Amino acid sequence: MSKTLCLLFLLAVVCQSTHGQFVEDFEDGDLTESPHWTGELDRWFIEDTPGGKRLATRGLAESDTLLLSTNSPSAYGTWNLRYGYRGGPLSNFNQVRVVLWSATREPATVYYLLIGSNDRTLKLYTSDTAFGERELVGSAADDILSSDSAAIQIRVEHDYSNNWRAWLDGRLVIEEGPPADPLDADGEFGLWIKHTAARGSDHWFDDISATRAVESDNTGPLMESVMIEGPQMLSVRFSEPVATESACLPNAYSLDSGDAPIAVYCPTGLFTDTVSIETSNPLPSGINRLTAHSVADPSGNVTPISTIDFDMPDHGDPPQPRDLVINEIDFAPAIPESEFVEIYNRSPRRIDLSSIWLGDDRSAAPVTTRRILMEPGAFAVVTRDSTSLTQRFPDLPAIEMDGWPTLNNSGDSVMLIHESDTLDAVTYAPHPGGTTGSLERIDPEAPSDFPPNWIRSVSPDGATPGQINSVFLPDNEPPDLQFVEQTSATAVRAVFTEPLPVARIEAVAFELNGKVPDVIAPGTPHYSNDYFLLFESVESGTLRASQIADASGNLRVETNSAVHLLPRPGELIINEIMFEPRI
Template sequence: MRPHFLLLIIPFLYVSLHAQLIDDFSDGDFLNNPTWQGDTSNFIINVNNQLQLNAPSVTDTSFLVVETGILDFTNTITWEFYVKLDLSPSNSNNFRYYLTSNNANLRGNLNGYFIRVGENGSTDKIKLYRQDGTSTNLLMTGLNGAYGISPEFRVRVNRDINGNWEVLSDSTGGTSFVYEGGATDNTHQFSTFSGVWCKRTTSNTDNFYFDDIEINGNVITDNDPPQVSNSFVKGTNTIEIQFDEPVTTSAEQISNYNLNFNNGNPLLVTVVNSGYELLFNNPFISNDTLIMDISNVLDLSGNVLDTTIEIIVPDTASAGDLLFNELLFDPYAGGSDFVEFFNASNSNIDLYHYFVADYDASDGEISNYKQITGHYVISPSDVVCFTEDTSSTISDFYTHDLSKIFQMDLPSFPNDSATIYLLTPDSIVVDKFSYSEDMHYELINDPEGISLEKIISNESSNDFSNWTSAAESVGWGTPGVDNSQRFNQLISANQFEVQTAVFSPDNDGFEDVAVFSYQLTDSDMVGNASIYDKTGRLIKRVLTNKLLGTEGQFIWDGTNSNNQKAGIGIYLVHFEAFGENGNIITHKKSITL
């Protein structure tokens, strides 16, 4: 029988069409309308117009699949099929009907669901499985008994929009269905193929029969070309390309890729679990921007991708290149910790296989290593944020950039204090941060749900005065975007200047601290800085015999030596620096609190 495709456009769901596929093989053909593919030489249409295995007399497997279109799992789907086995099913002779598969090769890595009959013993049962790659997981076992000796039966499987599976059968091959069992599973929600799979011994190469295959549901029409969802450098001369939907074998053609810097076409394209690995002849140079033309890559609907992408060749990080920049260690109930890093270097750095860890005081060792498993290239002066629950983080903090927030397992961040680390894949410390809840703005009584932010991002992570609470005006945290308390450094040619002559430490995210910049002619100078009120009383020492670089910044948060907020008024900062050669630099500037 010719298959029937009944198409009805559903109002407002412009990409979802109702479809029904029926094939009872009454036309004597399985190669056309619809086209079954796979081990086509191992099957025939017999005189009863049934699909029958007719394979060589060797112990092996054979399969056929039909393309269903992209099934719409947001609607109910029903499968029905007839099976007859002229054998006693066993572990050596059994069949699978693949309800769904994302791969036309039923022997390969695939994600999908299948019905199986065949086990040792005489009480074979209908079973529903999920397949993840090459591993299988039993979801449901049906009723005892009826399928152990030369079974002839019909199966109906229903799946609703919530992932509830229902398996029914008629052990006589008719349509008086009885309930076998059910399961709930939403793991795989992409499928374009359905088909039969037979495992046989040499004496059972023609004892499998199938008929009346029917699929009812919605299919998604795809008129958009595939897109590159991710691309990154994996080695000295290897790039991985990932697409946002399954593509045909066109993605394996070396002529469909062309790279600049005289690389041309790749030497080899290899299919990997997550995409396609391209091997080139020439090694890449760190921080170069590679430009790749991709053409003639087709998705399963025949849409063609022609595009040009840029890929940055990353460098490796040294100590101080990546710095802690923001930390939430006391989230709201049900919320998630997060940690943000700032690239203080001039290089592009891929965080793949770096570690976030903490300090175990009991043995004095860095412990609880959590590895970053994705490729995240962070550009100079940019940030990247990691959280254990992306949806929770973006829900709790409305000031965010989702493109720079990624999910991973993190060490435990205690609510009082701890020391945490960022390490290279070789476990070399890039940065460490010893935090405490006392680092929050002193007028905040309960810091729950409030992140700590760095004020000057490329300064030391262990400068207590360089951290403060995120501003209330931005929602108490800024994952993936510039810190609300961040100071943009502007060092002039003057040796010392006040960047914020008037400031108000009210934690509103605007000029909450006084920032001072210095530029020195000599290196290795030692500096002191003190704050005085208008009567000349010492309010606070903000620098004490600190070894200075030739340029830098320091801040005053508006508190006195007792860590209490100073009063409103005019203050004087006295800055002095001493060099080994006896050179002394001294400056006085006024500021208004």
């Protein structure tokens, strides 16, 4: 390994030589081949997410640094990576250095991108040792990474004219051209993280690539990839930055389906490597072809026509209210960061979770920005922190949500929202006595606002994310009249075997001796077992109730019960009196 990288990380790793490029998406689950990574491998791991595998940190519970490195093809070229963090803003004590290139022989030279610091930004440095004198090549604006969590796309370019450019999420944020240095062609690429005791597991990386630059650029840009953002939204990445004046126009693109682009969204600036295209109609599922017309790169090279095929998936059907229901809520776990909400698809349709928002009384945010189709009868577990949740439930495929609405232990409301429609909502109260354990739905068919339909989990693990609930007990029995009693000369009280939804019970459903009650009043609001019926007069007979449905929708066509009358004068008599007991 080069003296520079050894000084940089105070570690020794094996140096190797490579040419051309390297690409790492971690889908093979192996850090030892294609490419070969060296460093503190026990403090890194490849984790499974709904969107695929990615590299994640597993640092010690103490202030420390982490290192991973592999070969870099050249000091001149293009570097791409996706990076994410959680647990709070980045700082001088929680920061990342992406070593783009470190020389393997003298003169020692290092180029690295600093992500974070107290300025919460991106900075590009060159140095002969990372902990010695360093020179700032360029910096983005302060506080562009000020959120508590983020998932970002970074691209850095260094050409043979010694110009440096860096993009954050497709937006050019650094553009500098310092004096040229004599640079070695082969070197090392590295990831270095400095973390505090509480944040050793708060970082991840994915889709890392490094490509050697060509000495002169005489070719125009090509479309490199298409990401499906929604039924009418595409994100297109080019092989190199393109001029926004040519690439950010709707008439610069066409689709073989005939669905014309109506808008193209680009970050502010002269150049970008990514554009978002909105179409006039949802694109058909299957293979589609996108064509770009006369898009130019920063050198003025124009590609008259560039085409790319992409597979448009089935985005599922628009959800209707109660197609998706909240099935389990863990709002007071022993590890607060492992809060979760389980969603159940009770519909016969596939539903795209990227169109669903999860919220409470104060805020709401998308469940995910990735396309995730929920099959009928499937569960989806959405959490504040997937790492904390998998500590409790290993191998659980959970969706870590940005903008998680913190669930109050003192009670809260949880909602599923699609566009402007509330699909489902649950209001819960605190656990009695401060006990832990998730709140589980008993019957998915019963309403979410039906209190008897919710109970604390009886699972030994305290919850059942991604599984059938421990208290699952479908209600398939329709209601019956249990008994009917006279309460006054003109009223009776009808008691059913289970609570009924008050809004569905009408006076015409009851009949006593051929008469319908003038007034009906439930014993409790919303759901009630007993109903008071007011007639002109009450006589002996049988009360008949027709077309009575319970909270789960089970219908009783007809149920009957004799009326138990109030006693009349003389029907009850005093039969014996003990007025002077001897004991």
